[in-house]
Amino acid sequence: MLRVVLADDQVMIRSGLRALLTAEPDVEVVAEAGDGQQALAAARAHRPDVIVMDVRMPVLDGLAATRAIAADPHLSNVRVLVLTTFDEDELVFEAIRAGAAGFLLKDAEPAELLRGIRVAAAGDALLSPQAARRLVTAFAGAPAPTGPAARALDLLTVREREVVALVARGLSNEEIADRLVISPATSRTHVSRAMVKLAARDRAQLVVFAYESGLVHPGRTN
DSSP: OEEEEEEOSOHHHHHHHHHHHHTSTTEEEEEEESSHHHHHHHHHHHOOSEEEEOSSOSSSOHHHHHHHHHHOGGGTTOEEEEEESOOOHHHHHHHHHHTOSEEEETTSOHHHHHHHHHHHHTTOOEEOHHHHHHHHHHHHTSOOOOSHHHHHGGGSOHHHHHHHHHHHTTOOHHHHHHHHTOOHHHHHHHHHHHHHHHTOSSHHHHHHHHHHTTSSOTTOOO
16 A cells, blocks of 8 residues: 655645545555645654655745655655646756655646656656656756766766666666666666665656766767
8 A cells, every 4th residue: 555645735736636546546645734844744754655745835845845854764765756836947856856756747647646656656766758858958958067976977887877877768677678688677786786876865866867977968869
C-alpha cells in the first residue's frame, strides 16, 4: 500500500486529489496539509511514501518544505512529487535541486498523476513533458560546465557515465539494459553506484547532474 500526504493550500484541490487517490486500491491518503510547515510535520508524523506538494503555499512554501524533508535523514525514504500550476523554468530546477523526485503541472491527466506517484515511490524520476523541455532549453544556452558537477564526472566509470546519461534521457532500468545489452540487475547496480558516488538522493538528481556536468548535451538524442 502506497501511503500519500497531500499538501496544497486549496481545500478543493486536496479534496479532488483525495477522491482520485482513494479510488485506487493500492493508495492510502494518510494526511493533508494546507502549508509547507504542516507538510513537514505530516512527513515526520506519518513517514509516507510520497508527498504530493504544491509550490506556492503560506507559512513555508513547497520548495522550502521539500529541502527540509530531503535534509532530514529520518525522512530519507519520503519522496516528494511537486504538483503546481506554475509553468516556470526556475521552479523545475529548484524543485529537483531541493530534493523532489518529480514535477508535474496540475493540468496533468489523472493517469499521469497516479503514474507519477508510483514512479516517485519507486525512487525513479518523473518530469512532465513541459518541464523536461524547459530543462533541456535552459541548459542548451549555458556555457560549458567547469564547476563541481563537471569535476565529479571523474568519480564515475565509463559505463556509469553511459548509464547516467541514459537516466537523464528518461530511460528506465529495463530500457537502459536493452540499450547497453546488459541485464536489468546490472543496470540497477550501475545506477545505484552512481547515486552513491554523486551523493544523489534519487534518479531525479542524477538527471540534473547529467545536464549540469555536461554529460548530456541538450539537442542530442544519443
